[in-house]
Amino acid sequence: xxxxxxxxxxxxxxxxxxxxxxxxxxxxxxxxxxxxxxxxxxxxxxxxxxxxxxxxxxxxxxxxxxxxxxxxxxxxxxxxxxxxxxxxxxxxxxxxxxxxxxxxxxxxxxxxxxxxxxxxxxxxxxxxxxxxxxxxxxxxxxxxxxxxxxxxxxxxxxxxxxxxxxxxxxxxxxxxxxxxxxxxxxxxxxxxxxxxxxxxxxxxxxxxxxxxxxxxxxxxxxxxxxxxxxx
Numbered sequence: 001x002x003x004x005x006x007x008x009x010x011x012x013x014x015x016x017x018x019x020x021x022x023x024x025x026x027x028x029x030x031x032x033x034x035x036x037x038x039x040x041x042x043x044x045x046x047x048x049x050x051x052x053x054x055x056x057x058x059x060x061x062x063x064x065x066x067x068x069x070x071x072x073x074x075x076x077x078x079x080x081x082x083x084x085x086x087x088x089x090x091x092x093x094x095x096x097x098x099x100x101x102x103x104x105x106x107x108x109x110x111x112x113x114x115x116x117x118x119x120x121x122x123x124x125x126x127x128x129x130x131x132x133x134x135x136x137x138x139x140x141x142x143x144x145x146x147x148x149x150x151x152x153x154x155x156x157x158x159x160x161x162x163x164x165x166x167x168x169x170x171x172x173x174x175x176x177x178x179x180x181x182x183x184x185x186x187x188x189x190x191x192x193x194x195x196x197x198x199x200x201x202x203x204x205x206x207x208x209x210x211x212x213x214x215x216x217x218x219x220x221x222x223x224x225x226x227x228x229x230x231x
Contacts, residue, residue, distance in 0.1 A: 032058055032091050039095040043077050043125045048093055060085060076120045100126050102149070104134040104142045117143035132158070135165035144186075148172055151190045157182075157197040171215070178204070181211035188214045195219075 035052035037045070055063065065083040072081045077097055084092040098120045102113040110133075112121035119139065134145045145164050152158045160176045167173045167183075174182040182196065192214050199219060203209055206226060213220035 032056055032060060032089060034090045036090070036092045037095065038092050039097070041095045041097050042127070043097055043121050044075070044095060047075075048095060052093065055091060060088075060091075076118060100129060100131065102132055102134050102146065104136060104139075106136050106139055106142075113142060113146070117146035132161045133163040135163055137166075141166065145172065148174075148184060148186070151188075152193045152197075155193060155197055157193060157200070176200075180204075180209045183211055183213040183215060185215055 032055055035056055037048050037052060041048060065085075069081055069083065072078055078095065079098045080096040082094050084094060086092070098114040098118075100112050101115040102117075103123065104111045104113045104119065110123040111119040112123065112126055113134065114120055119142070132149060134142055134149075136142050136145060145166065149158065149161070149164065152161075160178075162175045162177050164172065164174045170185055172184050172186075174184065176182065180200065182200075184193075196212055196214055196219065199221075200209070200212060203212075203221065203223070207223040208225055210222045210224050212222075
């Protein structure tokens, strides 16, 4: 008799184990009826909206969020993305887009570039900003010129740069917003940019500067005369 009871008990437990996933977990109670996109994405908004429509009304247990995150992170526009399901029926897609650090012009196209020098969009895909324009012959050259700008991170000088481009194999030119040209190359060290920042600030008080060349031991400055109104 005891054997029969144990047998039926095991059968009952087995039935529950198999019936819970197949019946209980497929109830409408576990369907997603609200999808929130968090992070105010601009470039990815359309794609995420379409993804939300696809996920909507799906059973939470049928979705592989780890796989979705992995696939979405392959997009060059994505810095980070994750899914949160804090309450039944509600799903949050938390997205962090890459931050625009530079524009890059290659031939006739202008691209969005992140702090690592990687292109992640085109000019019209983001709000316009006053940031340096990297002018390059080819995309591979963007990172090289970006490395020069990295040397002056945190300097006031960087805020004055309108564009940067390679003049020739030994010279890179940075054009400031007043038209002054800073001539440099990969050999110029960070400390020299701090010095030229101070030098430039003093010179522009009385002079119009054509260029300052940092490539030699001494600074080479060419001015185009005194500022009008100066004695």
